[in-house]
Amino acid sequence: xxxxxxxLKGWLRRRWxxxxxxxxxxxxxxxxxxWLYTVVEPxxxxxxxxxxxxxxxxxxxxxxxxxxxALRNERIxxxxxxxxxxxxxxxxxxxxxxxxxxxxxxxxxxxAEQVFRLLxxxxxxxxxxxxxxxxxxxxxxxxxxxxxxxSIQRLTNYPWWQNGVQHITSTSM
Numbered sequence: 784x785x786x787x788x789x790x791l792k793g794w795l796r797r798r799w800x801x802x803x804x805x806x807x808x809x810x811x812x813x814x815x816x817x818w819l820y821t822v823v824e825p826x827x828x829x830x831x832x833x834x835x836x837x838x839x840x841x842x843x844x845x846x847x848x849x850x851x852x853a854l855r856n857e858r859i860x861x862x863x864x865x866x867x868x869x870x871x872x873x874x875x876x877x878x879x880x881x882x883x884x885x886x887x888x889x890x891x892x893x894x895a896e897q898v899f900r901l902l903x904x905x906x907x908x909x910x911x912x913x914x915x916x917x918x919x920x921x922x923x924x925x926x927x928x929x930x931x932x933x934s935i936q937r938l939t940n941y942p943w944w945q946n947g948v949q950h951i952t953s954t955s956m
Contacts, residue, residue, distance in 0.1 A: 784823075784850075784861045785895035786838050786868075789906065789921050790816025790914070815914045819902070819921065820846040822861070823894045825940035826948055828932030830898065832925045834918060838866070840873035851877045862893055894939035898928065901938070 800806045820842070821832040831853055835842040850859075860881045863869045869882070876882070890896045905924050911917035928935070 784863060785821060785890075785893050785899070786866070787819050787821070787895075787899040787902075788816045788838075789819055789902070789917065790814065817914065817918060817921075818842065819899070819925070821895045821898055821925075822846075822850055823898060823935060823939050825894045825936060825944050828935035828940075830929050830932075830935055832929070834922065838868050840868055840871045840875075843868045844875040847875070847877050847880065851879060864890065864893060894941070894944065897938045898935070902928070 817834050817836060818838045819832055819834055821830065823830045831850055833846050833849055835845065856877075856879050858879050858881065860883050862883045862885060864885050865887055868874065885892050902921065902924055906917075906920060909920075911920070
């Protein structure tokens with residue numbers, strides 16, 4: 784599980800253009816964004832995402848409630864980075880969630896980061912006229928991505944993740 788900021792200021796990626804010609808760049812000076820909260824289950828390819836206005840304990844609590852409802856309150860281990868909202872005492876942690884903290888400065892270990900990487904690539908080198916337009920584009924990209932569970936599995940089901948799940952499954956029997 785993780786959050787990512789998506790806004791009017793897009794990401795710039797490399798562009799091809801003829802030798803000696805400077806690539807055109809369009810830049811937005813306004814700072815407006817939304818936060819995409821996403822949880823991924825690598826072994827099945829299941830994914831849940833919510834667009835929320837901020838990254839804070841209130842929004843995180845809303846996301847937890849949606850996730851628990853979608854998973855029927857099963858006991859869930861959630862991989863988390865060290866974001867302040869994750870460690871704040873103001874977050875209403877559901878009893879069925881078990882936080883599994885990542886080491887500092889290791890976003891590559893969080894499966895949700897791979898989803899964000901592809902979504903950012905899809906929205907890069909673009910300027911949106913409004914936050915609503917960016918939200919629509921992002922929502923469409925997320926919807927398409929959520930329907931392709933095999934791609935999510937290939938993207939997030941790391942070998943170390945598979946080994947960990949097998950170990951937990953074999954020791955709990």
